[in-house]
Amino acid sequence: MSAEIPEAASAEEQKEMEDKVTSPEKAEEAKLKARYPHLGQKPGGSDFLRKRLQKGQKYFDSGDYNMAKAKMKNKQLPTAAAPDKTEVTGDHIPTPQDLPQRKPSLVASKLAG
Amino acid sequence: MAGAGGGNDIQWCFSQVKGAVDDDVAEADIISTVEFNHSGELLATGDKGGRVVIFQQEQENKTQTHSRGEYNVYSTFQSHEPEFDYLKSLEIEEKINKIRWLPQKNAAQFLLSTNDKTIKLWKISERDKRPEGYNLKEEDGRYRDPTTVTTLRVPVFRPMDLMVEASPRRIFANAHTYHINSISINSDYETYLSADDLRINLWHLEITDRSFNIVDIKPANMEELTEVITAAEFHPNSCNTFVYSSSKGTIRLCDMRASALCDRHSKLFEEPEDPSNRSFFSEIISSISDVKFSHSGRYMMTRDYLSVKIWDLNMENRPVETYQVHEYLRSKLCSLYENDCIFDKFECCWNGSDSVVMTGSYNNFFRMFDRNTKRDITLEASRENNKPRTVLKPRKVCASGKRKKDEISVDSLDFNKKILHTAWHPKENIIAVATTNNLYIFQDKVN
DSSP: OOTTSOHHHHHHHHHHHHHHHHOHHHHHHHHHHHHOTTOOSSTTSHHHHHHHHTTTBOOOOHHHHHHHHHHHTTSOOOOOOOSSSOOOOTTOOOOGGGSOOOOOOOSOOGGGO | OBOTTOSSBOOEEEEEEESOOOSOOOGGGOEEEEEEOSSSSEEEEEETTSEEEEEEEOOOOSSOTTSOOOEEEEEEEEOOOOEEETTTTEEEOOOOOEEEEOOOOSSSEEEEEEOSSOEEEEEEEEEEEEEEOOSSBOTTSOBOOGGGOOSOOOOEEEEEEEEEEEEEEEEEOSOOSSOOOEEEEOTTSSEEEEEOSSEEEEEETTEEEEEEEEEEOOOSSGGGOOOOEEEEEEOSSOTTEEEEEETTSOEEEEETTTOSSTTSOSEEEOOOOOGGGOOTTHHHHHOOOEEEEOTTSSEEEEEOSSEEEEEETTOOSSOSEEEESOGGGGGGHHHHHHTSGGGOOOOEEEOTTSSEEEEEOBTTEEEEEETTTOOEEEEEOOGGGOSTTOBOOOOEEEOSSOOOTTEEEGGGOOTTSBOOEEEEOSSSSEEEEEOSSOEEEEEEOOO
Protein backbone atom coordinates (compact mmCIF):
# COMPACT_ATOMS: atom_id res chain seq x y z
CA MET A 1 0.00 0.00 0.00
CA SER A 2 1.34 3.48 -0.92
CA ALA A 3 2.20 6.08 1.69
CA GLU A 4 -0.47 8.52 0.38
CA ILE A 5 -3.35 6.45 1.86
CA PRO A 6 -4.54 7.84 5.20
CA GLU A 7 -3.75 5.83 8.32
CA ALA A 8 -7.32 4.78 9.23
CA ALA A 9 -8.15 3.29 5.82
CA SER A 10 -4.87 1.47 5.73
CA ALA A 11 -5.51 -0.14 9.11
CA GLU A 12 -9.00 -1.20 7.98
CA GLU A 13 -7.74 -2.70 4.76
CA GLN A 14 -5.03 -4.44 6.71
CA LYS A 15 -7.64 -6.05 8.95
CA GLU A 16 -9.71 -7.06 5.92
CA MET A 17 -6.70 -8.74 4.39
CA GLU A 18 -6.02 -10.49 7.67
CA ASP A 19 -9.62 -11.62 7.82
CA LYS A 20 -9.40 -13.09 4.37
CA VAL A 21 -6.34 -14.99 5.35
CA THR A 22 -7.56 -16.19 8.72
CA SER A 23 -11.26 -16.69 8.02
CA PRO A 24 -12.38 -18.73 5.00
CA GLU A 25 -15.93 -17.74 5.87
CA LYS A 26 -15.21 -14.04 5.48
CA ALA A 27 -13.44 -14.75 2.20
CA GLU A 28 -16.53 -16.54 0.96
CA GLU A 29 -18.67 -13.63 2.10
CA ALA A 30 -16.50 -11.23 0.11
CA LYS A 31 -16.86 -13.46 -2.95
CA LEU A 32 -20.64 -13.44 -2.57
CA LYS A 33 -20.84 -9.69 -2.11
CA ALA A 34 -18.71 -9.25 -5.21
CA ARG A 35 -21.15 -11.31 -7.25
CA TYR A 36 -24.31 -9.88 -5.77
CA PRO A 37 -23.61 -6.35 -4.58
CA HIS A 38 -27.29 -5.69 -3.85
CA LEU A 39 -27.63 -8.62 -1.47
CA GLY A 40 -29.71 -7.60 1.56
CA GLN A 41 -28.10 -5.88 4.48
CA LYS A 42 -29.80 -8.20 6.91
CA PRO A 43 -27.98 -11.50 6.66
CA GLY A 44 -30.10 -14.62 6.69
CA GLY A 45 -33.03 -12.60 7.89
CA SER A 46 -36.59 -12.02 6.87
CA ASP A 47 -36.12 -12.72 3.17
CA PHE A 48 -35.25 -16.36 3.72
CA LEU A 49 -37.89 -16.84 6.34
CA ARG A 50 -40.64 -15.26 4.31
CA LYS A 51 -39.66 -17.35 1.28
CA ARG A 52 -39.76 -20.43 3.48
CA LEU A 53 -43.16 -19.61 4.90
CA GLN A 54 -44.58 -18.96 1.45
CA LYS A 55 -43.57 -22.33 0.08
CA GLY A 56 -46.39 -23.85 -1.94
CA GLN A 57 -48.04 -20.54 -2.75
CA LYS A 58 -49.46 -20.48 -6.24
CA TYR A 59 -51.01 -17.37 -7.68
CA PHE A 60 -53.94 -17.61 -10.05
CA ASP A 61 -56.67 -15.05 -10.37
CA SER A 62 -59.46 -16.18 -12.67
CA GLY A 63 -60.56 -12.57 -13.06
CA ASP A 64 -57.15 -11.43 -14.27
CA TYR A 65 -56.90 -14.45 -16.51
CA ASN A 66 -60.26 -13.89 -18.16
CA MET A 67 -59.65 -10.19 -18.61
CA ALA A 68 -56.30 -10.87 -20.21
CA LYS A 69 -57.97 -13.41 -22.46
CA ALA A 70 -60.61 -10.86 -23.46
CA LYS A 71 -57.98 -8.21 -24.18
CA MET A 72 -56.02 -10.60 -26.35
CA LYS A 73 -59.10 -11.25 -28.52
CA ASN A 74 -57.74 -12.82 -31.64
CA LYS A 75 -54.21 -12.98 -30.39
CA GLN A 76 -52.85 -15.99 -28.57
CA LEU A 77 -53.73 -16.73 -25.00
CA PRO A 78 -51.08 -15.81 -22.46
CA THR A 79 -48.66 -18.68 -22.55
CA ALA A 80 -47.53 -20.64 -19.56
CA ALA A 81 -44.31 -19.65 -17.88
CA ALA A 82 -41.45 -22.03 -17.31
CA PRO A 83 -42.97 -25.01 -15.59
CA ASP A 84 -40.94 -24.84 -12.42
CA LYS A 85 -41.39 -23.59 -8.93
CA THR A 86 -40.64 -19.89 -9.47
CA GLU A 87 -43.09 -17.44 -7.99
CA VAL A 88 -45.61 -16.39 -10.60
CA THR A 89 -46.61 -12.82 -9.88
CA GLY A 90 -46.27 -9.38 -11.34
CA ASP A 91 -46.90 -8.70 -15.01
CA HIS A 92 -47.23 -12.29 -15.95
CA ILE A 93 -50.80 -13.54 -15.88
CA PRO A 94 -50.76 -17.15 -14.70
CA THR A 95 -52.72 -19.61 -16.74
CA PRO A 96 -54.39 -22.78 -15.55
CA GLN A 97 -51.44 -24.58 -17.09
CA ASP A 98 -49.20 -22.96 -14.48
CA LEU A 99 -51.13 -24.78 -11.81
CA PRO A 100 -51.33 -28.36 -12.98
CA GLN A 101 -53.69 -30.54 -11.07
CA ARG A 102 -51.55 -32.67 -8.86
CA LYS A 103 -52.29 -36.30 -9.40
CA PRO A 104 -51.40 -38.71 -6.62
CA SER A 105 -48.74 -41.31 -7.30
CA LEU A 106 -50.57 -44.46 -8.25
CA VAL A 107 -47.31 -46.28 -8.78
CA ALA A 108 -45.94 -48.32 -5.91
CA SER A 109 -42.68 -47.22 -4.32
CA LYS A 110 -39.57 -48.71 -5.91
CA LEU A 111 -38.28 -49.53 -2.43
CA ALA A 112 -41.00 -52.16 -2.25
CA GLY A 113 -40.07 -53.60 -5.62
CA MET B 1 -14.98 -47.03 17.54
CA ALA B 2 -16.72 -48.61 20.51
CA GLY B 3 -20.03 -50.25 19.80
CA ALA B 4 -22.87 -51.19 22.05
CA GLY B 5 -20.67 -53.89 23.49
CA GLY B 6 -17.84 -51.49 24.11
CA GLY B 7 -14.15 -52.00 23.59
CA ASN B 8 -13.47 -53.02 20.00
CA ASP B 9 -13.88 -50.88 16.95
CA ILE B 10 -17.00 -51.62 14.96
CA GLN B 11 -16.44 -52.85 11.45
CA TRP B 12 -19.38 -51.87 9.31
CA CYS B 13 -20.44 -54.17 6.48
CA PHE B 14 -22.90 -53.75 3.68
CA SER B 15 -26.04 -55.76 4.28
CA GLN B 16 -28.77 -54.70 1.85
CA VAL B 17 -29.82 -51.93 -0.52
CA LYS B 18 -33.42 -51.15 -1.52
CA GLY B 19 -34.65 -49.11 -4.44
CA ALA B 20 -34.08 -48.63 -8.15
CA VAL B 21 -30.63 -48.82 -9.68
CA ASP B 22 -31.16 -46.29 -12.43
CA ASP B 23 -29.73 -42.80 -12.15
CA ASP B 24 -32.88 -41.12 -13.39
CA VAL B 25 -34.65 -40.49 -10.12
CA ALA B 26 -38.38 -39.81 -10.20
CA GLU B 27 -39.22 -37.06 -7.72
CA ALA B 28 -41.77 -39.24 -5.97
CA ASP B 29 -39.05 -41.76 -5.11
CA ILE B 30 -36.96 -39.31 -3.11
CA ILE B 31 -36.78 -40.70 0.43
CA SER B 32 -37.83 -38.10 2.98
CA THR B 33 -37.77 -39.95 6.29
CA VAL B 34 -36.43 -43.18 7.84
CA GLU B 35 -37.37 -44.57 11.26
CA PHE B 36 -36.92 -47.82 13.19
CA ASN B 37 -39.71 -48.84 15.56
CA HIS B 38 -39.04 -49.32 19.29
CA SER B 39 -37.95 -52.94 18.99
CA GLY B 40 -36.00 -52.41 15.78
CA GLU B 41 -37.93 -55.18 14.10
CA LEU B 42 -39.64 -52.76 11.74
CA LEU B 43 -38.09 -50.05 9.60
CA ALA B 44 -40.30 -47.43 7.95
CA THR B 45 -39.49 -45.07 5.11
CA GLY B 46 -41.52 -42.19 3.72
CA ASP B 47 -41.01 -40.54 0.35
CA LYS B 48 -41.85 -37.43 -1.61
CA GLY B 49 -44.70 -39.27 -3.33
CA GLY B 50 -46.52 -39.65 -0.02
CA ARG B 51 -45.88 -43.39 0.23
CA VAL B 52 -44.75 -45.35 3.26
CA VAL B 53 -42.81 -48.60 2.94
CA ILE B 54 -42.28 -50.75 6.04
CA PHE B 55 -39.60 -53.42 6.19
CA GLN B 56 -39.54 -56.24 8.71
CA GLN B 57 -36.48 -57.99 10.01
CA GLU B 58 -36.55 -61.73 9.35
CA GLN B 59 -36.24 -64.01 12.33
CA GLU B 60 -32.65 -65.00 12.88
CA ASN B 61 -31.62 -67.95 10.80
CA LYS B 62 -31.09 -70.93 13.06
CA THR B 63 -28.51 -72.52 10.77
CA GLN B 64 -26.50 -69.37 10.18
CA THR B 65 -26.04 -68.32 13.75
CA HIS B 66 -23.69 -65.49 12.89
CA SER B 67 -25.95 -63.56 10.55
CA ARG B 68 -28.69 -61.23 11.55
CA GLY B 69 -32.06 -61.16 9.91
CA GLU B 70 -32.55 -59.28 6.66
CA TYR B 71 -35.14 -56.58 6.24
CA ASN B 72 -37.84 -57.40 3.71
CA VAL B 73 -40.94 -55.54 2.63
CA TYR B 74 -43.71 -55.97 5.17
CA SER B 75 -46.25 -53.37 4.11
CA THR B 76 -46.55 -50.40 1.78
CA PHE B 77 -49.31 -47.85 1.46
CA GLN B 78 -50.14 -44.38 0.22
CA SER B 79 -50.17 -42.25 3.34
CA HIS B 80 -50.79 -38.78 1.95
CA GLU B 81 -51.97 -37.40 -1.36
CA PRO B 82 -51.36 -34.02 -2.97
CA GLU B 83 -53.93 -31.39 -2.15
CA PHE B 84 -54.72 -27.88 -3.20
CA ASP B 85 -56.04 -25.32 -0.74
CA TYR B 86 -58.15 -23.19 -3.05
CA LEU B 87 -58.90 -20.59 -0.42
CA LYS B 88 -55.24 -19.77 0.14
CA SER B 89 -53.94 -20.77 -3.29
CA LEU B 90 -51.63 -23.19 -1.55
CA GLU B 91 -50.31 -26.36 -3.02
CA ILE B 92 -49.95 -29.00 -0.30
CA GLU B 93 -47.25 -31.53 -1.00
CA GLU B 94 -47.81 -35.18 -0.23
CA LYS B 95 -44.21 -35.59 0.86
CA ILE B 96 -43.91 -37.44 4.17
CA ASN B 97 -41.89 -35.18 6.45
CA LYS B 98 -41.71 -37.47 9.46
CA ILE B 99 -42.76 -40.90 10.67
CA ARG B 100 -42.88 -41.76 14.36
CA TRP B 101 -43.77 -45.17 15.74
CA LEU B 102 -45.94 -45.75 18.76
CA PRO B 103 -44.72 -48.35 21.26
CA GLN B 104 -46.47 -51.63 20.64
CA LYS B 105 -49.45 -52.28 22.92
CA ASN B 106 -51.12 -55.22 21.19
CA ALA B 107 -50.76 -57.33 18.07
CA ALA B 108 -51.07 -54.34 15.75
CA GLN B 109 -48.44 -51.68 15.04
CA PHE B 110 -49.21 -47.98 14.98
CA LEU B 111 -47.33 -45.09 13.46
CA LEU B 112 -47.85 -41.39 12.92
CA SER B 113 -46.96 -39.97 9.52
CA THR B 114 -47.16 -36.34 8.54
CA ASN B 115 -46.89 -34.11 5.50
CA ASP B 116 -46.83 -30.30 5.64
CA LYS B 117 -50.36 -29.97 6.98
CA THR B 118 -51.94 -33.23 8.14
CA ILE B 119 -50.88 -35.93 10.58
CA LYS B 120 -52.30 -39.43 10.26
CA LEU B 121 -52.32 -42.34 12.67
CA TRP B 122 -51.94 -45.62 10.78
CA LYS B 123 -52.71 -49.08 12.09
CA ILE B 124 -50.76 -51.92 10.56
CA SER B 125 -52.23 -55.30 11.38
CA GLU B 126 -51.67 -58.86 10.30
CA ARG B 127 -54.27 -61.27 9.15
CA ASP B 128 -53.20 -64.90 8.92
CA LYS B 129 -56.50 -66.71 9.48
CA ARG B 130 -59.82 -66.57 7.79
CA PRO B 131 -63.18 -68.05 8.65
CA GLU B 132 -64.37 -70.94 6.52
CA GLY B 133 -67.49 -73.09 6.49
CA TYR B 134 -70.30 -70.56 6.52
CA ASN B 135 -73.78 -71.97 6.27
CA LEU B 136 -75.27 -69.32 4.05
CA LYS B 137 -72.24 -68.43 1.88
CA GLU B 138 -70.17 -70.46 -0.55
CA GLU B 139 -66.39 -70.34 -0.23
CA ASP B 140 -66.20 -67.84 -3.08
CA GLY B 141 -68.67 -65.49 -1.37
CA ARG B 142 -71.81 -66.25 -3.33
CA TYR B 143 -74.90 -66.66 -1.24
CA ARG B 144 -76.41 -70.10 -0.96
CA ASP B 145 -80.08 -70.66 -1.42
CA PRO B 146 -81.31 -71.20 2.16
CA THR B 147 -83.71 -73.89 1.00
CA THR B 148 -80.76 -76.06 -0.06
CA VAL B 149 -79.25 -76.05 3.40
CA THR B 150 -79.87 -79.41 5.04
CA THR B 151 -77.27 -79.50 7.78
CA LEU B 152 -75.66 -76.89 9.99
CA ARG B 153 -71.98 -76.49 10.62
CA VAL B 154 -69.90 -74.23 12.77
CA PRO B 155 -67.53 -71.98 10.79
CA VAL B 156 -63.89 -72.38 11.79
CA PHE B 157 -60.77 -70.25 11.35
CA ARG B 158 -58.26 -71.75 8.96
CA PRO B 159 -54.76 -70.44 8.32
CA MET B 160 -54.19 -68.31 5.21
CA ASP B 161 -51.28 -66.53 3.61
CA LEU B 162 -50.19 -63.63 5.74
CA MET B 163 -51.83 -60.37 4.76
CA VAL B 164 -50.64 -57.10 6.21
CA GLU B 165 -53.19 -54.32 6.17
CA ALA B 166 -52.65 -50.64 6.81
CA SER B 167 -55.62 -48.47 7.69
CA PRO B 168 -55.82 -44.84 8.74
CA ARG B 169 -57.33 -44.71 12.22
CA ARG B 170 -57.11 -40.99 12.94
CA ILE B 171 -56.62 -37.92 10.81
CA PHE B 172 -55.36 -34.82 12.57
CA ALA B 173 -55.97 -31.95 10.20
CA ASN B 174 -56.45 -28.20 9.98
CA ALA B 175 -54.27 -27.24 12.92
CA HIS B 176 -51.25 -25.84 11.13
CA THR B 177 -51.05 -22.68 9.06
CA TYR B 178 -47.38 -23.21 8.36
CA HIS B 179 -45.45 -26.31 7.36
CA ILE B 180 -45.10 -29.15 9.85
CA ASN B 181 -41.45 -30.06 10.41
CA SER B 182 -41.68 -32.36 13.44
CA ILE B 183 -43.90 -34.74 15.32
CA SER B 184 -42.97 -36.32 18.63
CA ILE B 185 -44.81 -38.81 20.79
CA ASN B 186 -44.89 -38.12 24.51
CA SER B 187 -43.60 -40.68 27.00
CA ASP B 188 -47.15 -40.84 28.38
CA TYR B 189 -48.05 -42.62 25.10
CA GLU B 190 -51.30 -40.66 25.01
CA THR B 191 -50.29 -37.31 23.60
CA TYR B 192 -47.96 -36.02 20.93
CA LEU B 193 -46.76 -32.69 19.61
CA SER B 194 -46.59 -31.34 16.09
CA ALA B 195 -44.44 -28.35 15.21
CA ASP B 196 -44.54 -26.01 12.23
CA ASP B 197 -42.39 -22.96 11.47
CA LEU B 198 -44.08 -20.78 14.05
CA ARG B 199 -46.26 -22.91 16.30
CA ILE B 200 -46.29 -26.12 18.29
CA ASN B 201 -49.52 -28.00 19.01
CA LEU B 202 -50.30 -30.70 21.54
CA TRP B 203 -52.68 -33.49 20.56
CA HIS B 204 -54.30 -36.47 22.21
CA LEU B 205 -53.97 -39.57 20.06
CA GLU B 206 -57.68 -40.31 20.45
CA ILE B 207 -58.97 -36.82 19.71
CA THR B 208 -58.82 -35.36 16.23
CA ASP B 209 -61.10 -32.34 16.47
CA ARG B 210 -59.14 -30.49 19.08
CA SER B 211 -55.53 -29.51 19.57
CA PHE B 212 -53.84 -27.24 22.10
CA ASN B 213 -51.38 -24.63 21.00
CA ILE B 214 -48.41 -24.70 23.38
CA VAL B 215 -45.86 -22.53 21.59
CA ASP B 216 -46.54 -19.55 19.34
CA ILE B 217 -43.63 -17.44 18.13
CA LYS B 218 -45.50 -15.62 15.41
CA PRO B 219 -44.83 -11.89 15.80
CA ALA B 220 -47.75 -9.46 15.70
CA ASN B 221 -46.12 -7.84 12.70
CA MET B 222 -44.69 -10.38 10.23
CA GLU B 223 -42.11 -7.82 9.16
CA GLU B 224 -40.48 -8.41 12.52
CA LEU B 225 -40.03 -12.13 11.91
CA THR B 226 -36.46 -13.10 12.68
CA GLU B 227 -36.51 -16.80 13.47
CA VAL B 228 -38.57 -19.92 12.90
CA ILE B 229 -38.95 -23.26 14.65
CA THR B 230 -36.92 -25.93 12.90
CA ALA B 231 -37.48 -29.05 15.04
CA ALA B 232 -39.15 -30.17 18.26
CA GLU B 233 -39.08 -33.26 20.44
CA PHE B 234 -40.53 -34.53 23.69
CA HIS B 235 -38.16 -35.64 26.43
CA PRO B 236 -37.93 -39.46 26.45
CA ASN B 237 -38.81 -39.78 30.14
CA SER B 238 -40.31 -36.54 31.45
CA CYS B 239 -43.75 -36.20 29.96
CA ASN B 240 -43.90 -32.49 30.79
CA THR B 241 -40.69 -31.51 28.98
CA PHE B 242 -40.01 -30.80 25.35
CA VAL B 243 -37.45 -28.84 23.34
CA TYR B 244 -37.59 -26.89 20.12
CA SER B 245 -34.76 -25.57 17.99
CA SER B 246 -34.65 -22.43 15.89
CA SER B 247 -33.16 -21.11 12.67
CA LYS B 248 -30.89 -18.93 14.78
CA GLY B 249 -29.14 -21.86 16.41
CA THR B 250 -30.89 -21.79 19.78
CA ILE B 251 -32.72 -24.56 21.60
CA ARG B 252 -35.48 -23.85 24.08
CA LEU B 253 -36.55 -26.35 26.71
CA CYS B 254 -40.10 -25.91 27.92
CA ASP B 255 -42.01 -27.33 30.86
CA MET B 256 -45.73 -27.77 30.25
CA ARG B 257 -46.42 -27.58 33.98
CA ALA B 258 -45.28 -23.97 34.06
CA SER B 259 -48.12 -22.60 31.97
CA ALA B 260 -50.61 -23.51 29.27
CA LEU B 261 -48.74 -21.52 26.65
CA CYS B 262 -45.03 -22.29 26.81
CA ASP B 263 -43.83 -19.17 25.06
CA ARG B 264 -41.45 -18.52 27.91
CA HIS B 265 -38.77 -21.16 27.96
CA SER B 266 -37.47 -22.85 31.08
CA LYS B 267 -34.00 -23.14 29.58
CA LEU B 268 -32.32 -21.53 26.60
CA PHE B 269 -29.37 -23.35 25.08
CA GLU B 270 -27.13 -21.15 22.98
CA GLU B 271 -23.44 -21.14 22.27
CA PRO B 272 -22.01 -17.63 22.45
CA GLU B 273 -20.61 -16.41 19.17
CA ASP B 274 -17.50 -14.37 18.65
CA PRO B 275 -18.88 -11.21 17.00
CA SER B 276 -15.66 -10.64 15.09
CA ASN B 277 -16.19 -13.97 13.32
CA ARG B 278 -19.65 -13.06 12.18
CA SER B 279 -20.29 -13.18 8.43
CA PHE B 280 -23.25 -13.18 6.08
CA PHE B 281 -23.35 -16.96 6.42
CA SER B 282 -23.16 -17.17 10.21
CA GLU B 283 -26.84 -17.27 10.90
CA ILE B 284 -27.66 -19.54 7.99
CA ILE B 285 -25.13 -22.19 8.96
CA SER B 286 -26.08 -21.96 12.63
CA SER B 287 -29.68 -22.90 11.83
CA ILE B 288 -30.44 -26.20 13.57
CA SER B 289 -31.86 -28.80 11.23
CA ASP B 290 -32.46 -31.56 13.79
CA VAL B 291 -32.61 -32.05 17.55
CA LYS B 292 -32.63 -35.46 19.24
CA PHE B 293 -32.61 -36.41 22.90
CA SER B 294 -30.26 -39.19 23.97
CA HIS B 295 -32.01 -42.39 25.06
CA SER B 296 -30.97 -41.61 28.62
CA GLY B 297 -32.61 -38.19 28.50
CA ARG B 298 -29.54 -36.56 29.99
CA TYR B 299 -28.24 -35.12 26.72
CA MET B 300 -29.55 -33.74 23.47
CA MET B 301 -27.85 -33.52 20.10
CA THR B 302 -28.30 -30.77 17.53
CA ARG B 303 -27.24 -30.68 13.89
CA ASP B 304 -26.39 -27.44 12.15
CA TYR B 305 -24.92 -27.13 8.69
CA LEU B 306 -21.32 -27.94 9.53
CA SER B 307 -21.38 -29.65 12.91
CA VAL B 308 -23.07 -31.90 15.44
CA LYS B 309 -23.26 -30.65 19.04
CA ILE B 310 -24.03 -32.56 22.21
CA TRP B 311 -25.64 -30.56 24.99
CA ASP B 312 -25.95 -31.50 28.65
CA LEU B 313 -29.45 -30.48 29.73
CA ASN B 314 -27.90 -29.10 32.90
CA MET B 315 -25.70 -26.63 31.02
CA GLU B 316 -27.20 -23.96 28.82
CA ASN B 317 -24.30 -21.79 27.89
CA ARG B 318 -22.42 -24.14 25.60
CA PRO B 319 -22.45 -27.68 24.24
CA VAL B 320 -20.33 -30.30 26.00
CA GLU B 321 -19.13 -31.82 22.74
CA THR B 322 -18.83 -30.50 19.19
CA TYR B 323 -18.03 -32.66 16.17
CA GLN B 324 -17.14 -31.23 12.78
CA VAL B 325 -18.99 -33.03 10.04
CA HIS B 326 -17.45 -31.41 6.97
CA GLU B 327 -15.47 -28.37 8.03
CA TYR B 328 -13.85 -28.27 4.57
CA LEU B 329 -17.12 -26.81 3.28
CA ARG B 330 -16.51 -23.57 5.14
CA SER B 331 -14.41 -22.32 2.26
CA LYS B 332 -17.14 -23.26 -0.23
CA LEU B 333 -20.01 -21.42 1.40
CA CYS B 334 -20.41 -18.98 -1.48
CA SER B 335 -21.15 -21.71 -4.04
CA LEU B 336 -23.17 -23.69 -1.53
CA TYR B 337 -25.33 -20.62 -1.05
CA GLU B 338 -25.74 -20.18 -4.80
CA ASN B 339 -26.83 -23.77 -5.36
CA ASP B 340 -29.03 -23.72 -2.24
CA CYS B 341 -27.15 -26.60 -0.62
CA ILE B 342 -26.49 -24.38 2.38
CA PHE B 343 -30.17 -24.83 3.23
CA ASP B 344 -30.03 -28.65 3.23
CA LYS B 345 -31.52 -30.12 6.39
CA PHE B 346 -29.40 -32.95 7.71
CA GLU B 347 -30.70 -35.19 10.47
CA CYS B 348 -28.69 -36.96 13.16
CA CYS B 349 -29.17 -39.97 15.41
CA TRP B 350 -27.84 -41.76 18.48
CA ASN B 351 -26.94 -45.42 18.79
CA GLY B 352 -28.78 -47.48 21.37
CA SER B 353 -26.26 -46.90 24.16
CA ASP B 354 -25.75 -43.18 23.38
CA SER B 355 -22.04 -43.80 22.83
CA VAL B 356 -21.94 -43.06 19.09
CA VAL B 357 -23.74 -40.45 16.99
CA MET B 358 -24.25 -40.45 13.24
CA THR B 359 -25.14 -37.93 10.57
CA GLY B 360 -25.01 -37.60 6.80
CA SER B 361 -23.00 -35.47 4.41
CA TYR B 362 -22.53 -35.05 0.64
CA ASN B 363 -21.21 -37.47 -1.97
CA ASN B 364 -23.27 -40.15 -0.23
CA PHE B 365 -20.86 -39.99 2.70
CA PHE B 366 -22.03 -40.39 6.26
CA ARG B 367 -20.14 -39.79 9.46
CA MET B 368 -20.02 -41.43 12.90
CA PHE B 369 -18.50 -39.97 16.04
CA ASP B 370 -17.62 -42.10 19.04
CA ARG B 371 -18.13 -40.00 22.13
CA ASN B 372 -15.88 -42.17 24.29
CA THR B 373 -12.85 -42.74 22.09
CA LYS B 374 -13.30 -39.40 20.26
CA ARG B 375 -12.62 -41.22 17.02
CA ASP B 376 -14.68 -40.55 13.93
CA ILE B 377 -15.15 -42.32 10.65
CA THR B 378 -16.49 -41.44 7.20
CA LEU B 379 -18.22 -44.14 5.18
CA GLU B 380 -19.91 -44.16 1.81
CA ALA B 381 -23.29 -45.56 0.80
CA SER B 382 -22.59 -46.90 -2.64
CA ARG B 383 -23.56 -49.93 -4.67
CA GLU B 384 -19.88 -50.48 -5.41
CA ASN B 385 -19.38 -51.88 -1.93
CA ASN B 386 -22.31 -54.22 -2.06
CA LYS B 387 -20.82 -57.55 -1.12
CA PRO B 388 -22.38 -58.71 2.13
CA ARG B 389 -19.93 -59.08 5.00
CA THR B 390 -17.27 -57.03 3.22
CA VAL B 391 -16.05 -54.38 5.61
CA LEU B 392 -16.62 -50.83 4.36
CA LYS B 393 -13.51 -48.84 3.67
CA PRO B 394 -13.24 -45.50 5.47
CA ARG B 395 -13.29 -42.46 3.20
CA LYS B 396 -11.30 -39.29 3.49
CA VAL B 397 -11.82 -35.86 1.97
CA CYS B 398 -8.78 -33.83 1.12
CA ALA B 399 -9.46 -30.22 2.05
CA SER B 400 -6.52 -28.63 0.37
CA GLY B 401 -3.04 -29.29 -0.80
CA LYS B 402 -1.82 -32.55 -2.16
CA ARG B 403 -4.45 -35.21 -2.48
CA LYS B 404 -3.31 -38.57 -1.27
CA LYS B 405 -4.25 -41.77 -3.01
CA ASP B 406 -7.81 -42.88 -2.13
CA GLU B 407 -8.68 -39.41 -0.92
CA ILE B 408 -11.27 -37.32 -2.69
CA SER B 409 -10.89 -33.59 -3.13
CA VAL B 410 -13.58 -31.17 -2.02
CA ASP B 411 -14.17 -30.02 -5.58
CA SER B 412 -14.91 -33.57 -6.70
CA LEU B 413 -17.67 -34.07 -4.18
CA ASP B 414 -21.12 -34.61 -5.65
CA PHE B 415 -23.43 -32.19 -3.84
CA ASN B 416 -26.49 -33.79 -5.39
CA LYS B 417 -25.78 -36.99 -3.52
CA LYS B 418 -26.85 -36.01 -0.03
CA ILE B 419 -27.54 -38.24 2.92
CA LEU B 420 -30.09 -36.31 4.93
CA HIS B 421 -31.78 -39.20 6.75
CA THR B 422 -30.17 -41.93 8.81
CA ALA B 423 -31.46 -44.21 11.56
CA TRP B 424 -29.82 -46.51 14.11
CA HIS B 425 -31.46 -49.70 15.38
CA PRO B 426 -32.42 -49.12 19.04
CA LYS B 427 -30.60 -52.21 20.29
CA GLU B 428 -28.20 -53.53 17.68
CA ASN B 429 -25.47 -52.17 15.47
CA ILE B 430 -27.67 -52.02 12.42
CA ILE B 431 -28.06 -48.73 10.59
CA ALA B 432 -30.33 -47.52 7.81
CA VAL B 433 -28.92 -44.83 5.55
CA ALA B 434 -31.03 -43.13 2.88
CA THR B 435 -29.42 -41.74 -0.25
CA THR B 436 -31.65 -39.79 -2.64
CA ASN B 437 -33.77 -42.76 -3.66
CA ASN B 438 -32.10 -45.81 -2.18
CA LEU B 439 -32.11 -47.26 1.31
CA TYR B 440 -28.91 -48.91 2.52
CA ILE B 441 -28.73 -51.21 5.51
CA PHE B 442 -25.36 -51.78 7.14
CA GLN B 443 -24.49 -54.09 10.03
CA ASP B 444 -21.43 -54.61 12.13
CA LYS B 445 -19.32 -57.62 11.31
CA VAL B 446 -20.60 -60.49 13.43
CA ASN B 447 -17.80 -62.85 14.25
